[in-house]
Amino acid sequence: MQLIAVPMASSGGGGITLLLPLVLIVGMIWFMSRTQKKQRQKQADTVAMLTPGTKVITTSGMVGIVEEVDDEYVTLEISEGVLIQLVKAAVGRVIPDEAEASADEAADADEAVAEEAPRDTVDVPETGGKVQDKAQLPPTHTEN
DSSP states (O other), X not given: OOOOOOOOOOXXXXXXXXXXXXXXXXXXXXXXXXXXXXXXXXXXXXXXXXXXXXXXXXXXXXXXXXXXXXXXXEEXXXXXXXXXXXXXXXXXXXXXXXXXXXXXXXXXXXXXXHHOOOOOOOOOOOOTTOOOOSOOOOOSSOOO
């Protein structure tokens, strides 16, 4: 009986299988850095447009009106006569004025009404005069 040693064939593509995870990792890092860059730019734009009288929300959730803007700091009035000084980076977002917001909402409502088709009437069953004051919840425990 004669044994023949056959060399094992290489799987081929060895370089590709090592290169693919590296390319995926580099792609993920590039994508995340772009997202962070966009967020930093948005924050910088928000801070740059701060002017006295602008209503803002800080990153900690405090709402106030800008009183004064310096190079590094912004002074907010959080209540009548109560002023605080914060670093500009602590400003999270600007709250739009009520006049602008109501004008935008009115325009959106007008468009929505124009787009709606006439609806058929729906019969609502009688409740028998009963009004349910609060929602009934399932029991949280059972008594033995």
